[in-house]
Each structure stands twice: as structure tokens, then as C-alpha cells.
Amino acid sequence: MSNPDVISLDNDSQEDESNIPDAKTCQDRVERFAAITGTDEALAQFFLQDRNWNLEASVNAFFESQAPDSPKPVKKREDKDVLVTYDSSHSSGGPQGSITTEPPKNFRLITWNLDGLDEKNLKKRTKAVIKILEIEKADIVFLQELIPATYSYLEARLPQFHFIVGNDEQYFTATLLRRTTVYYDDHTVYPFDNTRMGRNLLAVQAHIGKVKLNLLNTHLESSPEFSEQRREQMKICFGKMKSASSEVTTLFGGDLNARDKEVTATIIPDAHDLWETCGRRPECRWTWDTQRNTNKEYPGRYKPKTRFDRVYLKQATPAAVTPKHFGLVGIQKVAGTQSFPSDHWGIIVHFQVVI
Structure with missing residues (x-):
């Protein structure tokens, strides 16, 4: 570069x-x-x-x-x-x-595509992400579109997190666990056989006190012409949710590049869309919104927006957590630039532990 x-x-x-x-x-x-x-x-x-x-x-x-x-x-x-x-x-x-030694009664999850392939203001944007993760006190973080340089930068400056990566070449995903609240148990990377973009599913097993967690982080195939591949990848992800033990709380999220019709055809009955569960607030609906986010310029009057980034919950039996709040992060420009931290807004979800 x-x-x-x-x-x-x-x-x-x-x-x-x-x-x-x-x-x-x-x-x-x-x-x-x-x-x-x-x-x-x-x-x-x-x-x-x-x-x-x-x-x-x-x-x-x-x-x-x-x-x-x-x-x-x-x-x-x-x-x-x-x-x-x-x-x-x-x-x-x-x-x-x-x-x-008491486990926390609340925890926070952030999922965010950091747009690491865009070199513009990359260092300043990455610094802004670090600041936001610290301010929001996230316990679990799903990141997408990391590159080796941004990954190393984040890892060096966020020692309070344990990093698990889905790959280490080109661009990839990573799941971060706050060391004082979330304990890592194991992880598996599931490559997508049909991908042309090096995509996979990163599955991390962890726990917060008695709450067993299955954390599924992914970046599905991009662009309209790869809809068929994306739906197949989504089936794999929702299949992993469905097959999870009833003792485990499963959280699945990331940049799904999803269109509503693709999700409707794929989603499993037990998967709760947390934007919907937390009230369907219209100001939090679009996570890739070129009307508000100017990192990507689109000529002409049409400025696309969509809900590419999503978070789903499959409850354990009995339910161990309750989602309390769904919001967006990264919606202010980085100081000294005309760039936002990413061309995607990040999602933050607050959970309450109920066991």
C-alpha cells in the first residue's frame, strides 16, 4: 500500500x-x-x-x-x-x-465493519475506533474487514482484550473478548466453500459467569451479483445457531451484506433479530447509509442505504440474557478529517444477565 x-x-x-x-x-x-x-x-x-x-x-x-x-x-x-x-x-x-469475584450482571456487544481496505485516513479512523471501544466499554466485539496493519495496531493498543482471528491474510474478521468479564473457551473457523472473497464464519465459545456463549462472527459475500452465494453462507451460519446446545446462548452477527428478502428466505424460527426485538428504532435501522455517511461517494441523486449489519440471538433454555438496548456507534466524524471511522455504522447491544 x-x-x-x-x-x-x-x-x-x-x-x-x-x-x-x-x-x-x-x-x-x-x-x-x-x-x-x-x-x-x-x-x-x-x-x-x-x-x-x-x-x-x-x-x-x-x-x-x-x-x-x-x-x-x-x-x-x-x-x-x-x-x-x-x-x-x-x-x-x-x-x-x-x-x-461476582460475574457482571450486564454486558455489551459491538459489531463493526472497519473498512480496512480503504486507505483514506486509515490511521486516524483506526484510532477513533479504539477510543469508541474504550468509551463504550464493550465486553464482546465482532470486527470485520481488518487488514494485518490495522489488526496489529488494535491488538497493541487494546491489551484489555483477547483477540481471536478468522484469518491472517488480506482482510479478515476478529472477535475480541474483554479479559475481566468474558472468558475464552475455544473457537473454530468454518471456511465457506463457495466464497470468492476469502469469507468464513468465526465461531468462538466463551462464558460470562454461568452464561455459556456461542459467538458467531462473519462477513458474508458482497454485492448483488453474489446473492446466491451469500444465501448459502447465511444458511450455514443460521444452521450453526440451530444446532447449538440448548444450554448455550448464541449471538450471531457481523456484516451480512444482507437484503431483507435474503434473510426472510433463510432465517431460522429461534433467531431473534435484535434491532426488531429492541423496538425497531428507525434511526438505528440503516447501518450502511450513504445519505448520512459520506465516506463513499455516489454521484447522482440516488444515495443507497441498507441494513447490511445485523445481530441475532438464540436464547438458551432457560433464557440467560435479555437484550435491553440496540444502538449505533461511529456516527460522528473523526476529528481533523472529513471521514467517519468507517463507511459502516457499528452496532452496539446492551444485555442483562438474568440467571
Whole structure:
């Protein structure tokens, strides 16, 4: 790629950590540490000072080692029997939070096609995505159209997530799990035999407390002329939902490139479209909307919009989660550019755990 934004994606990770940075940089890293870990600035200072203000090393140390000044130790990632989170809700003006082994009662999922094949403002757009994932405090993230450069950039700057990829060449999908709330169990990649675009289904098994999750992330064949291939791929995805154990909550989403008639002909009875379940809000309907999103220019008066990106839920028996909110992310332009983070809006869904 010739665009300097792409070539330099990793450049700002090459900071000189050999000396203590200036006060402004230190404060920025304190704030970023607190935002990433969900803790407070006092704890951030402790970890950063002890590691020569290396943000990545400090965040990793927080997630992987014992937390100081806490009554209970942080369990390492390998301990799948105890889910540990840092509760800073009582940290203002008092102790530096506390460690809890209670699984969360709520969690958030984001699915988003990041348009990695478009080189325009790619570095700035990717930075904006990172900021949004941190602000929204997503627990599970389905990403589509990653390229190796953007994948490496995201992975280096989001150490609070465990990354699982569907491929590692050209462009591909990835599923991210927040380390303090969602535990990875296993995953399988199902290639689509009929694809001409390297597409597949990435299936990740995980759990949040007692909630067993089957997480299906995909990017189906694009463009109208590949409707037949897309419907066959969709059948495979919905088939995986249907065959999942009744003890497991299945979430299927991504960039389906779906037209309503294709979904109608393919969907299984137990698959709940979460845009519909959460109230069919018209302002959240179109996820690829060239009337509002100007990243892709279309000459003439006709500006297409469609609901390419979708999320479906197949409940466990008994139901383990309740979808509470369906919204969009990435709907503001990136500062200093005329670009949105992607030509797709991202979807965010809030869930409540009910078991």
C-alpha cells in the first residue's frame, strides 16, 4: 500500500520509554490506564511508576498479576473457575477500589465493519475506533474487514482484550473478548466453500459467569451479483445457531451484506433479530447509509442505504440474557478529517444477565 497512513500505523508505538516522560504525557497515560482497566488514577500511578511509565506493560501487569492494596488477589487469566473484575465504584476519595469475584450482571456487544481496505485516513479512523471501544466499554466485539496493519495496531493498543482471528491474510474478521468479564473457551473457523472473497464464519465459545456463549462472527459475500452465494453462507451460519446446545446462548452477527428478502428466505424460527426485538428504532435501522455517511461517494441523486449489519440471538433454555438496548456507534466524524471511522455504522447491544 502506498498511503503513508497505512505504512505508519505502528509508528507511534515506537515511543522512547527509556526515560520518564514529561508531565503531560504521564497524565495522559494515567488517564488511558484508568479508562482501559476501569480503575482510578491512583492505581494507574502505582502501576505506571513501577514500570517506567510503559502503558502497555502496566496494563498487562494489572490484568495478569496481583493487584496492590486489595483484600483479594487478582486471579490469572488461566483460572477459568473464578471471574475477577476490579470495582472502582467506591474509589472516589477513598480506597483504590476492590476486587470482586461476582460475574457482571450486564454486558455489551459491538459489531463493526472497519473498512480496512480503504486507505483514506486509515490511521486516524483506526484510532477513533479504539477510543469508541474504550468509551463504550464493550465486553464482546465482532470486527470485520481488518487488514494485518490495522489488526496489529488494535491488538497493541487494546491489551484489555483477547483477540481471536478468522484469518491472517488480506482482510479478515476478529472477535475480541474483554479479559475481566468474558472468558475464552475455544473457537473454530468454518471456511465457506463457495466464497470468492476469502469469507468464513468465526465461531468462538466463551462464558460470562454461568452464561455459556456461542459467538458467531462473519462477513458474508458482497454485492448483488453474489446473492446466491451469500444465501448459502447465511444458511450455514443460521444452521450453526440451530444446532447449538440448548444450554448455550448464541449471538450471531457481523456484516451480512444482507437484503431483507435474503434473510426472510433463510432465517431460522429461534433467531431473534435484535434491532426488531429492541423496538425497531428507525434511526438505528440503516447501518450502511450513504445519505448520512459520506465516506463513499455516489454521484447522482440516488444515495443507497441498507441494513447490511445485523445481530441475532438464540436464547438458551432457560433464557440467560435479555437484550435491553440496540444502538449505533461511529456516527460522528473523526476529528481533523472529513471521514467517519468507517463507511459502516457499528452496532452496539446492551444485555442483562438474568440467571
